Amino acid sequence: MRTRLRPRGVLAVPAVAGLVAGLLTGCSSSDKKGPDVPDKGVLVVTDNTAHPDQHVTLKDAEYAKIAGLSDATAAGKVNQALHAPLDWAVKWAGGTLTDDQKKECQGKSSIIQTKVRLGLRGDDLVSESNAIQMVPCFDGEGGLPTVPVTVDVKAGKALTADDVFGSKGLEKDRLKKLWDTLSGPKNDWKDCDLGDLERKNFFPSKDKEDPVEVPPSAGFLFTDQGLEIIWSTTGTDCNNFTFTANYDKVKDFIDKNLYPRLQAAAGQK
Numbered sequence: 001m002r003t004r005l006r007p008r009g010v011l012a013v014p015a016v017a018g019l020v021a022g023l024l025t026g027c028s029s030s031d032k033k034g035p036d037v038p039d040k041g042v043l044v045v046t047d048n049t050a051h052p053d054q055h056v057t058l059k060d061a062e063y064a065k066i067a068g069l070s071d072a073t074a075a076g077k078v079n080q081a082l083h084a085p086l087d088w089a090v091k092w093a094g095g096t097l098t099d100d101q102k103k104e105c106q107g108k109s110s111i112i113q114t115k116v117r118l119g120l121r122g123d124d125l126v127s128e129s130n131a132i133q134m135v136p137c138f139d140g141e142g143g144l145p146t147v148p149v150t151v152d153v154k155a156g157k158a159l160t161a162d163d164v165f166g167s168k169g170l171e172k173d174r175l176k177k178l179w180d181t182l183s184g185p186k187n188d189w190k191d192c193d194l195g196d197l198e199r200k201n202f203f204p205s206k207d208k209e210d211p212v213e214v215p216p217s218a219g220f221l222f223t224d225q226g227l228e229i230i231w232s233t234t235g236t237d238c239n240n241f242t243f244t245a246n247y248d249k250v251k252d253f254i255d256k257n258l259y260p261r262l263q264a265a266a267g268q269k
Contacts, residue, residue, distance in 0.1 A: 040068025042121045047086055050109065054094025055102065055137065057109040061086050062116040064128045066153065074156030078126070081158035085130035085147035086114060088215060092144070092234075093134060095211035105137035112144075119223040122265025124153045127222040129230060143239060145232035148219040159258075161202035164220060166255055170199040178253050182229060184243030192238030194231075201231075224266045226250065 047061045064082045069075035089112050097110075112134050119127035132144035150159045161170060168174065175197045201218040214234065221228040226246040233239045247266065251259055 041066070042118065042126055043067055044116045044118070047083075051090050051094065052109065054090050055097055055105060055109050056090045056093045057111055058086060058090070059111045059113050061112060061114040063114065063130065064116055064118065064126065064149075066126060066151075069153065071156070074153060077156040078151040078153055078158070081151050082126075082128065082149055084158070085132060085149065085215070086112070088147070088212075089114070089132045089134070089144055091212050092214070093136075097138075101136075101138040101140075104139065108137040110137045111135040117221075119148075119221045119228075120150075120262065120265040122261075122268050125222070125261055125265040126151050126153065129219070129221050143236050144234055145215060146219075146230055146240065147215045147232070148221040148228075148230050150220065150222055161199075161216070161218075161220070164255060164258060165202075165253060169253055169255075170202060172196070172198070174253065175199070178250070179243075181245045181249045181253075182243035183245065185241060186243075189231075189241055194238060197229075222262055222265075227254075 043065045044062050045065050047058045047063060050057045063086055065079050066075065066082070069078075093110050093112060097105075112132065114133070115131045117129045117131070119129070127148070127150040129146050129148040131146040134144050150164075151157065152159055152163075165174075165178075169178075179197055197218055202216050202220075204213045204215055205217075206213040217231060217233050219230045219232070221230055226244060227250045229243045231239075231241040231243075247259075247263060254262065
């Protein structure tokens, strides 16, 4: 189900410029606080770090950050989780670079950019997704995935699929019922012959040909309206699908202790 970057043609990706507009909690163009940057709440900031050892440079790569948390340990853990898609992209781009591609790059770096989409921004639950794009320093085509992350601020961690759906919620029959509640491009999905969702799709994996572990093919994003299942992988074919359902439709599929917290976060403006 995963398509790898193939050395054909040129990947043309428009520059990711600016920040998410209209954030109620504010935003910043860097990780440095300025006079107009709130010192508390969910921010969208950018990373422009060069990683010469990986032949990668982040350029205006957006990520979410929670500022003003009183628990420094929890703050470090959740903010690390929110930055993790960028960390993975750098590691993956460097790990998949072949010797021939390095020669072709002639000392230049591939450019990685990310675009954040914010979902829930509650006091103790924050959900967002990172759409990752790469402009390679070599001739190539392909794509990087959109990686959603939901963090539990109180617990100081990113939620896993087991946390959200429970281990039994990821069994074949339960996933089939969940699929039936979702709306989205199911005809396109069928045309791609991707098959039914499986438990393994919701967790990181590493194929034999992969130099590094890749994020789950199926991720989850929580918005004010409900649940989104985002299917996104490396590659260019059949690698991006989003399916949605309102909270009332997925109540029976979500952990009974988590569900009211999601509703409370959705009600916060």
